[in-house]
Amino acid sequence: MTWCNKRLFKLMLSATALLCMVLLLGAAEPKKKTSQRRQSAPREEWQQPERVMHDLNLRPGQTVADIGCGSGYFTFRLAEAVGATGKVFAADIDRKSVRTVQDRAAREGLTQVHAYVSSPTRTLLEAGCLDAALMCDVLHHVPEDQRVPLLTSIAEALKPGGFFFLLDWKKEPDIPFDSYDQKIAREDLIRYAKQAGMELDAEFLYLKYQVFLRFRKPAR
Numbered sequence: 011m012t013w014c015n016k017r018l019f020k021l022m023l024s025a026t027a028l029l030c031m032v033l034l035l036g037a038a039e040p041k042k043k044t045s046q047r048r049q050s051a052p053r054e055e056w057q058q059p060e061r062v063m064h065d066l067n068l069r070p071g072q073t074v075a076d077i078g079c080g081s082g083y084f085t086f087r088l089a090e091a092v093g094a095t096g097k098v099f100a101a102d103i104d105r106k107s108v109r110t111v112q113d114r115a116a117r118e119g120l121t122q123v124h125a126y127v128s129s130p131t132r133t134l135l136e137a138g139c140l141d142a143a144l145m146c147d148v149l150h151h152v153p154e155d156q157r158v159p160l161l162t163s164i165a166e167a168l169k170p171g172g173f174f175f176l177l178d179w180k181k182e183p184d185i186p187f188d189s190y191d192q193k194i195a196r197e198d199l200i201r202y203a204k205q206a207g208m209e210l211d212a213e214f215l216y217l218k219y220q221v222f223l224r225f226r227k228p229a230r
């Protein structure tokens with residue numbers, strides 16, 4: 011093989027390798043799109059918010075809390091359920107989320123919504139002021155050593171006999187949100203709430219991606 015032929019041969023090899031890489035990347039692309047499509051399925055499809063709200067069984071005039079409210083997905087549904095005579099404390103450690111909820115509440119004239127910045131392990135609410143508290147997709151974001159302190163603070167804020175609703179991702183391989191390692195096993199969710207002084211009272215099994223548990227603060 012002459013020097014020129016060798017060079018040509020090397021060039022052809024490089025071009026073939028490049029082509030293979032492009033083809034491989036192209037083959038990977040549809041998979042990425044599928045998982046993106048799964049993740050962007052509208053939340054209403056898997057969250058079933060009307061059914062969840064029905065199971066919270068709230069009444070007008072009640073005082074409730076949405077701990078880790080985010081942009082208020084449940085806050086405004088809670089506000090509708092308790093009405094203008096009720097109160098919704100929307101707590102989050104993230105200032106921007108709190109501002110988002112405050113702005114929407116102000117825009118919509120929902121004076122029953124009180125959004126505020128909470129501490130990572132404390133609700134900062136008055137003891138015994140809540141009929142119910144909700145925490146949806148929050149606990150897996152809380153460092154392990156802060157989970158029981160935060161839940162204890164929620165228990166303290168509940169009235170005796172008050173309910174705590176806990177929703178979080180199922181620890182299963184195909185849940186298209188967050189990593190498997192981040193997720194908390196159902197047994198651990200129950201253990202944390204029990205360590206915080208609450209009793210498991212009911213479990214709702216219809217949600218595709220989330221464990222949905224109801225705890226009760228023991229009556230005095």
Ligand SMILES: C[S@@+](CC[C@H](N)C(=O)[O-])C[C@H]1O[C@@H](n2cnc3c(N)ncnc32)[C@H](O)[C@@H]1O
Nearest residue numbers: 078079080083102103104107130146147148151
């Ligand atoms: C995935 S979002 C869920 C938001 C909302 N609950 C929902 O269902 O759409 C998690 C939220 O929990 C908040 N968060 C994380 N740790 C928290 C803590 N220790 N106390 C209060 N909020 C917390 C985050 O700032 C974030 O807004």
